[in-house]
Amino acid sequence: MGKILESLPLTIVAGVVLTIVMIIATEAIYDSQMSAPEAAVSDMMDNM
Amino acid sequence: MEMELFLIRYLHVISGIMWIGLLWYFNFVQIPTMPKIPDEQKPAIGKHIAPEALFWFRWGAFFTVFFGLALAWRSGYLMDALLLEEPNIGFGMWLGMIMAFNVWFVIWPNQKIALGIVEAEADAKPAAARKAMLFSRTNTMLSIPMLASMISVQNPIM
Numbered sequence: 714m715g716k717i718l719e720s721l722p723l724t725i726v727a728g729v730v731l732t733i734v735m736i737i738a739t740e741a742i743y744d745s746q747m748s749a750p751e752a753a754v755s756d757m758m759d760n761m
Numbered sequence: 762m763e764m765e766l767f768l769i770r771y772l773h774v775i776s777g778i779m780w781i782g783l784l785w786y787f788n789f790v791q792i793p794t795m796p797k798i799p800d801e802q803k804p805a806i807g808k809h810i811a812p813e814a815l816f817w818f819r820w821g822a823f824f825t826v827f828f829g830l831a832l833a834w835r836s837g838y839l840m841d842a843l844l845l846e847e848p849n850i851g852f853g854m855w856l857g858m859i860m861a862f863n864v865w866f867v868i869w870p871n872q873k874i875a876l877g878i879v880e881a882e883a884d885a886k887p888a889a890a891r892k893a894m895l896f897s898r899t900n901t902m903l904s905i906p907m908l909a910s911m912i913s914v915q916n917p918i919m
Contacts, residue, residue, distance in 0.1 A: 718898035728905030735906045742848040
């Protein structure tokens with residue numbers, strides 16, 4: 714981790730990777746909060 | 762109520778620009794430039810510019826979090842965000858609070874040693890400077906998802 718943080722470009726790349734991980738985690742949390750009918754509608758909308 | 766929320770958000774954003782602007786100044790400008798500055802000119806940074814920048818930096822961090830928490834509380838989503846039931850803003854809030862903790866309890870104490878603001882043994886200064894730099898870089902890394910989280914409240918990413 715220290716090697717990454719010593720390099721500014723690698724720090725930025727790590728920040729972008731963390732952003733992607735955060736987006737995936739956010740989606741997973743929202744999906745887990747949906748009720749079954751809501752999830753079915755969401756799947757249908759995604760497949761349209 | 763609308764005026765109150767506007768004012769709190771405005772102060773949150775102004776403090777945030779002060780904080781993250783200086784964080785990026787340190788990481789994109791000052792730290793990479795220091796090795797190129799002649800030794801006789803370095804005290805201008807270490808004795809004058811850096812202490813002043815660190816003053817606005819740490820208070821910018823404090824007031825960004827203060828007004829951010831006030832905004833979440835007055836808007837009624839503070840607990841939902843902190844418990845990640847509203848993860849869009851919740852992740853950003855947690856990242857911001859971790860970053861502010863780093864500023865006040867790691868970066869600032871170590872910068873005081875590195876810049877000679879407090880008494881310390883000579884060999885403690887390089888170690889303190891390196892620790893402050895690494896935590897400053899950590900905050901730069903965390904600022905990227907933190908800002909994405911803050912913006913995604915208005916414009917969802919997915």
